[in-house]
Amino acid sequence: MHITELETPAVVVDLDALNSNLTRLASYANQHGLKLRPHTKTHKIPVIARMQIESGCHGITVAKSGEAAVMAAGGLDDILVAYPVFGREKLGRLAVLALDKKLTMAVDSAVTARAISEAAHKAGSTIHLLVELDVGMRRCGVSSPEQAAALAAEIETLPNIRFAGITFYPGHIWQQPEDQSAALDALGQRVGAVLDRLSSMGLSSETISGGSTPTAYQSHLVPHINEIRPGTYVFNDRNTFGVGACELADCALRVVVTVVSTAVPGRAIIDGGSKTFASDRFISGDGKGFGYIVEDASTLFESMSEEHGHLDISNAGRSYKIGDKLTVIPNHVCACVNMHDRIWYHRKGIVEGSWQVEGRGKIV
Amino acid sequence: MHITELETPAVVVDLDALNSNLTRLASYANQHGLKLRPHTKTHKIPVIARMQIESGCHGITVAKSGEAAVMAAGGLDDILVAYPVFGREKLGRLAVLALDKKLTMAVDSAVTARAISEAAHKAGSTIHLLVELDVGMRRCGVSSPEQAAALAAEIETLPNIRFAGITFYPGHIWQQPEDQSAALDALGQRVGAVLDRLSSMGLSSETISGGSTPTAYQSHLVPHINEIRPGTYVFNDRNTFGVGACELADCALRVVVTVVSTAVPGRAIIDGGSKTFASDRFISGDGKGFGYIVEDASTLFESMSEEHGHLDISNAGRSYKIGDKLTVIPNHVCACVNMHDRIWYHRKGIVEGSWQVEGRGKIV
Numbered sequence: 115m116h117i118t119e120l121e122t123p124a125v126v127v128d129l130d131a132l133n134s135n136l137t138r139l140a141s142y143a144n145q146h147g148l149k150l151r152p153h154t155k156t157h158k159i160p161v162i163a164r165m166q167i168e169s170g171c172h173g174i175t176v177a178k179s180g181e182a183a184v185m186a187a188g189g190l191d192d193i194l195v196a197y198p199v200f201g202r203e204k205l206g207r208l209a210v211l212a213l214d215k216k217l218t219m220a221v222d223s224a225v226t227a228r229a230i231s232e233a234a235h236k237a238g239s240t241i242h243l244l245v246e247l248d249v250g251m252r253r254c255g256v257s258s259p260e261q262a263a264a265l266a267a268e269i270e271t272l273p274n275i276r277f278a279g280i281t282f283y284p285g286h287i288w289q290q291p292e293d294q295s296a297a298l299d300a301l302g303q304r305v306g307a308v309l310d311r312l313s314s315m316g317l318s319s320e321t322i323s324g325g326s327t328p329t330a331y332q333s334h335l336v337p338h339i340n341e342i343r344p345g346t347y348v349f350n351d352r353n354t355f356g357v358g359a360c361e362l363a364d365c366a367l368r369v370v371v372t373v374v375s376t377a378v379p380g381r382a383i384i385d386g387g388s389k390t391f392a393s394d395r396f397i398s399g400d401g402k403g404f405g406y407i408v409e410d411a412s413t414l415f416e417s418m419s420e421e422h423g424h425l426d427i428s429n430a431g432r433s434y435k436i437g438d439k440l441t442v443i444p445n446h447v448c449a450c451v452n453m454h455d456r457i458w459y460h461r462k463g464i465v466e467g468s469w470q471v472e473g474r475g476k477i478v
Numbered sequence: 479m480h481i482t483e484l485e486t487p488a489v490v491v492d493l494d495a496l497n498s499n500l501t502r503l504a505s506y507a508n509q510h511g512l513k514l515r516p517h518t519k520t521h522k523i524p525v526i527a528r529m530q531i532e533s534g535c536h537g538i539t540v541a542k543s544g545e546a547a548v549m550a551a552g553g554l555d556d557i558l559v560a561y562p563v564f565g566r567e568k569l570g571r572l573a574v575l576a577l578d579k580k581l582t583m584a585v586d587s588a589v590t591a592r593a594i595s596e597a598a599h600k601a602g603s604t605i606h607l608l609v610e611l612d613v614g615m616r617r618c619g620v621s622s623p624e625q626a627a628a629l630a631a632e633i634e635t636l637p638n639i640r641f642a643g644i645t646f647y648p649g650h651i652w653q654q655p656e657d658q659s660a661a662l663d664a665l666g667q668r669v670g671a672v673l674d675r676l677s678s679m680g681l682s683s684e685t686i687s688g689g690s691t692p693t694a695y696q697s698h699l700v701p702h703i704n705e706i707r708p709g710t711y712v713f714n715d716r717n718t719f720g721v722g723a724c725e726l727a728d729c730a731l732r733v734v735v736t737v738v739s740t741a742v743p744g745r746a747i748i749d750g751g752s753k754t755f756a757s758d759r760f761i762s763g764d765g766k767g768f769g770y771i772v773e774d775a776s777t778l779f780e781s782m783s784e785e786h787g788h789l790d791i792s793n794a795g796r797s798y799k800i801g802d803k804l805t806v807i808p809n810h811v812c813a814c815v816n817m818h819d820r821i822w823y824h825r826k827g828i829v830e831g832s833w834q835v836e837g838r839g840k841i842v
Contacts, residue, residue, distance in 0.1 A: 200737075252742050253788060256741050377621070378619065388756075420519060424616075453839070478749040
């Protein structure tokens with residue numbers, strides 16, 4: 115069956131493009147001596163996580179306790195929960211999971227570190243902890259070398275957890291391209307001060323983890339890090355393309371839709387809206403459009419209702435009729451996949467099967 | 479168990495508020511002689527659809543063929559698919575469903591009407607069709623009385639479908655409050671011209687369907703209509719409140735979250751972001767914030783990552799610590815529910831059970 119014969123909207127992944135994305139980043143990371151621990155929030159599918167490991171990744175990253183459970187059940191052995199999960203039941207399950215998997219978590223408070231220690235102690239397992247630093251994004255993370263040192267010191271005193279290094283997310287740096295060099299220098303000094311302080315206490319940071327997809331290929335410019343956690347690179351999306359981090363051909367995931375209405379002059383309506391693509395904007399480009407129409411770059415995906423995609427075809431390079439199939443590259447692939455229970459995979463347009471998005475809809 | 483003891487993020491529905499919402503709108507509709515056919519895209523749960531019928535609704539509305547199947551299996555007998563569904567398999571399934579359910583569909587083209595006729599003919603069922611008018615929103619719908627008449631006439635010539643009336647969505651009118659009276663007059667003339675034209679051909683429009691939640695209680699001002707299809711009224715949300723169409727107490731659906739980080743000064747991070755709430759904006763208010771924090775109106779839900787909610791607590795009327803439970807009213811409840819597999823229901827905070835969101839993740 116060809117992908118255009120699937121019932122729509124259908125999320126489809128080109129296996130050749132996917133494999134090429136995996137190989138290219140693994141090769142880059144290897145070349146620069148960086149460990150690759152991809153964030154599986156993008157796909158939430160254990161089979162793809164295993165493909166990532168086979169491509170040379172050293173482990174995986176997840177955002178939720180429920181995703182960790184799905185990935186562990188799917189055969190992944192080395193999991194970073196890049197989230198300060200808090201809650202007795204969740205931590206209890208993660209601690210049990212750590213009995214036969216290597217489990218690492220990011221924390222930015224002694225309160226959470228103590229709760230993790232308690233859960234791991236009860237389960238009889240060991241959980242590795244990374245101290246999260248805020249390097250300017252103002253989300254999670256401690257701010258100063260003193261706070262990082264105090265948290266690391268407390269971790270070392272608590273049972274069943276061990277200090278394993280630091281983590282940070284320098285996403286904000288790439289949002290101001292003109293200041294990058296100075297920002298990277300400042301980041302280097304900031305992280306360096308933390309590492310020095312920890313070192314002076316006799317604490318070595320085995321893992322120094324940072325980085326994200328839009329900038330995955332600039333990770334070697336980020337000072338100190340030895341591990342990166344890109345997510346989107348597996349599929350790429352319109353925002354990855356917009357920032358110049360991939361070609362359109364590297365956008366492995368696309369959504370096949372059907373034109374369902376052409377009644378309004380200058381418009382074509384497709385059967386995918388915000389409940390198919392998510393409402394994420396084209397933040398790396400001119401902000402216009404909710405996806406890239408592969409069949410005609412002059413057609414603007416102007417707006418969305420929940421199940422209607424509104425195409426402005428007034429400058430289109432083609433005509434549209436009801437029943438036409440189109441292929442759309444979503445703005446933000448992580449948010450798109452999160453809407454769907456099942457996605458299809460194909461080679462050269464011929465469907466080979468489907469994957470259940472096993473990790474979606476889980477508890478944080 | 480109290481709702482604050484649920485693992486987070488947890489979507490919870492107050493049964494008393496839900497019932498009060500159902501009763502209030504049913505009473506209004508009854509008072510004004512309007513049939514109520516609520517749009518179940520908001521909840522996608524057959525049990526709630528049946529509660530709506532029990533409250534006095536005459537049938538339900540769905541957006542997708544997959545939702546129609548779920549609702550039919552859940553015992554709903556009179557279903558409007560307010561979408562120009564196109565595709566042989568989908569229409570085939572809908573046609574079979576129409577063998578023992580009353581099924582109505584909205585169409586704006588002869589192409590789709592013919593495809594529906596063909597499917598119904600093959601199944602041996604009858605499908606009722608509403609001709610969709612574009613009254614200014616520029617989404618779906620024919621533009622002129624001539625086009626509406628031509629489509630209705632063609633429908634009457636085709637087997638196994640019958641012309642049942644017209645439908646339109648006047649959502650744009652309420653976006654410019656100052657022009658409402660003139661806009662309603664213009665709408666009345668526009669729809670009236672269509673009805674006159676159909677009437678002159680001997681076609682009576684049994685159903686004249688329009689309306690949406692933000693304006694549900696102004697539906698009696700919309701000329702000609704005899705049926706309304708509000709969705710959000712069942713739960714309400716921050717945007718319904720913002721437009722003045724409900725009180726905060728009427729917001730029956732809320733999301734319980736946990737504070738997971740307070741490390742960054744002026745910030746508290748909750749364990750729900752765009753994959754919990756959706757990215758929909760506060761379009762009926764000042765545009766700020768991704769939800770209303772029930773425990774403190776001075777706390778701004780400033781931004782979101784996928785699993786992090788970023789609260790600006792610099793002007794907060796309370797303090798925050800890790801582990802605190804908060805209750806959030808989402809901006810757009812339809813988009814929020816669509817992210818979740820299961821939602822909980824309670825009375826006065828005591829959990830009584832949960833519903834599976836059976837209709838989510840379906841084919842359009």
